[in-house]
Amino acid sequence: MAEQNILLRMEGICKTFPGVKALDNAQLTVRKGTVHALMGENGAGKSTLMKCLFGIYSKDAGHIYLDGKEINFKNSREALDNGVAMVHQELNQALKRNVMDNIWLGRYPKMGSGKLPVVSEKKMYDATMKVFDELGVKVNPKTVMSTMPVSQRQMVEIAKAVSFNSKIIVLDEPTSSLTETEVEHLFEIINMLRDRGCGIIYISHKMEEILRISDDVTIMRDGQYIATRAAKDLTMDEIIRLMVGRELTNRFPPKDNVVSNENIMEVQGITAMYSHLKDVSFSLKKGEILGVAGLDSSGRTELLENIFGYATRKSGKLFKNGKPIGNKTSRESIQNGFALLTEERRATGIFGILNIQENTVISSLKKYLNYGFVLSNKKMAEKTKWSIDAMHIKTPSQKTKIRSLSGGNQQKVILGRWLLTQPDILLLDEPTRGIDVGAKYEIYQLILDLAKQGKSVIMVSSEMPELLGVCNRILVMSGGRLAGEVNADTATQEEIMTLAAKYA
Ligand SMILES: Nc1ncnc2c1ncn2[C@@H]1O[C@H](COP(=O)(O)OP(=O)(O)OP(=O)(O)O)[C@@H](O)[C@H]1O
Ligand SMILES: [Mg+2]
Numbered sequence: 001m002a003e004q005n006i007l008l009r010m011e012g013i014c015k016t017f018p019g020v021k022a023l024d025n026a027q028l029t030v031r032k033g034t035v036h037a038l039m040g041e042n043g044a045g046k047s048t049l050m051k052c053l054f055g056i057y058s059k060d061a062g063h064i065y066l067d068g069k070e071i072n073f074k075n076s077r078e079a080l081d082n083g084v085a086m087v088h089q090e091l092n093q094a095l096k097r098n099v100m101d102n103i104w105l106g107r108y109p110k111m112g113s114g115k116l117p118v119v120s121e122k123k124m125y126d127a128t129m130k131v132f133d134e135l136g137v138k139v140n141p142k143t144v145m146s147t148m149p150v151s152q153r154q155m156v157e158i159a160k161a162v163s164f165n166s167k168i169i170v171l172d173e174p175t176s177s178l179t180e181t182e183v184e185h186l187f188e189i190i191n192m193l194r195d196r197g198c199g200i201i202y203i204s205h206k207m208e209e210i211l212r213i214s215d216d217v218t219i220m221r222d223g224q225y226i227a228t229r230a231a232k233d234l235t236m237d238e239i240i241r242l243m244v245g246r247e248l249t250n251r252f253p254p255k256d257n258v259v260s261n262e263n264i265m266e267v268q269g270i271t272a273m274y275s276h277l278k279d280v281s282f283s284l285k286k287g288e289i290l291g292v293a294g295l296d297s298s299g300r301t302e303l304l305e306n307i308f309g310y311a312t313r314k315s316g317k318l319f320k321n322g323k324p325i326g327n328k329t330s331r332e333s334i335q336n337g338f339a340l341l342t343e344e345r346r347a348t349g350i351f352g353i354l355n356i357q358e359n360t361v362i363s364s365l366k367k368y369l370n371y372g373f374v375l376s377n378k379k380m381a382e383k384t385k386w387s388i389d390a391m392h393i394k395t396p397s398q399k400t401k402i403r404s405l406s407g408g409n410q411q412k413v414i415l416g417r418w419l420l421t422q423p424d425i426l427l428l429d430e431p432t433r434g435i436d437v438g439a440k441y442e443i444y445q446l447i448l449d450l451a452k453q454g455k456s457v458i459m460v461s462s463e464m465p466e467l468l469g470v471c472n473r474i475l476v477m478s479g480g481r482l483a484g485e486v487n488a489d490t491a492t493q494e495e496i497m498t499l500a501a502k503y504a
Contacts, residue, residue, distance in 0.1 A: 007199040013062035019396030024223040030199040040220035041436040042408025043394035085161035086170040100128040100141040179296035252469035257451035260286040270316030276480035277302040291467035294477030300460040308340040337424035349414040352403040387416030479503030
């Protein structure tokens, strides 16, 4: 690589946390005007490496050069002032404040001069609109953050990063909560920034995205540097091999569950009160893995939320084992043997200050009682160990605070929590989002194991290969209605797409 084209060089970076060597001689070289993907399994050290660059963590060893000059930011403010911006994996916004406050916090455009400059609302509004117009973001700067969907909040965060006129922009899993249209929009923004000569560091577990958007790819494993390659010379299998360190022959375990003829649940004409979900009827068999496909806002999440009582039903009936059930509240649904893994796990599922064991057992506490009222530490430890082993959760101990785990490993803990409630009917909304390829296989295996024990699973996913690879049958939603169903063993992606477009 010609030296003058190099924007960022990180060398020999080491970082140790209590019990974990997160970075072990890691390196990264980013060229001007390129998108550089950073890849690796959950816990490989991607976010930590970026936090060392951004001044959130201080590195134990190594050197960082920006435009040939050695830098060592002490905090994120300094990084931003020197042209490095980062959109974090976990959004950290002032939810009660409005959009423009979130963008200009700490650097408000001032009016007047002298000793008491005043913050100018108007300047702030205009400056925000300027950035939004340039990026094509359609959000009112005066909207309060908490009233916006996560995907829009994510776009605001991206706009904020761009507003610093940075040379380097780090995007840590930016698309995990974006809709397909928003992803396309983000890719346009990224291309624009690339044309301006920015270096964009892009972290994602979505292989298709990586191969599409990036110029170079760096792969890390266990905190170490493995390789940097041009994206055009890489295949998906090659990336997986470099990430996992061995050949992954199958992406899906053998579908060897036996679906019984017996219905465990029947859904009749469910219509939602506050969404466009309309007149959905279907049945679920014992031991069946039922997929739900559809485009964004086709009603997939709403369907799960209505069944679980998170959202209010206007009409419709539910039956379990032939008997009518209410499932009007989540509490009632849990008593009826249901569990729901929500899509927004980071926002709703994680108790950051609690440790892994506490986060794991919190929804199944009754199962760990001795004599009916004393919590058994031994039982809780056993079950937590099961969850850690089954999903290869990367942690020094069960007593580690969940917030010090990598993003993907936090997700696995929450999935383990719901698996341990031993539900008869498990509702999963995007269960493998943010999870690396290797660990996905383990999660598919756990889903299959449940089905083999005679439990039933309904699983929403935007990844069609995953639905076809894991499910027995797939329902296809379109415009809030059920557009049809297909046999997952024989259906094609095209068939599903055709159904998904039916009422869209
Ligand atoms: N603040 C912290 N305290 C203790 N350990 C930490 C902390 N931050 C990260 N780690 C540990 O460092 C390792 C690397 O984590 P990191 O978040 O960098 O992984 P990642 O590659 O971003 O993974 P993911 O794909 O799951 O986001 C993990 O073992 C993690 O538990
Ligand atoms: Mg991460």
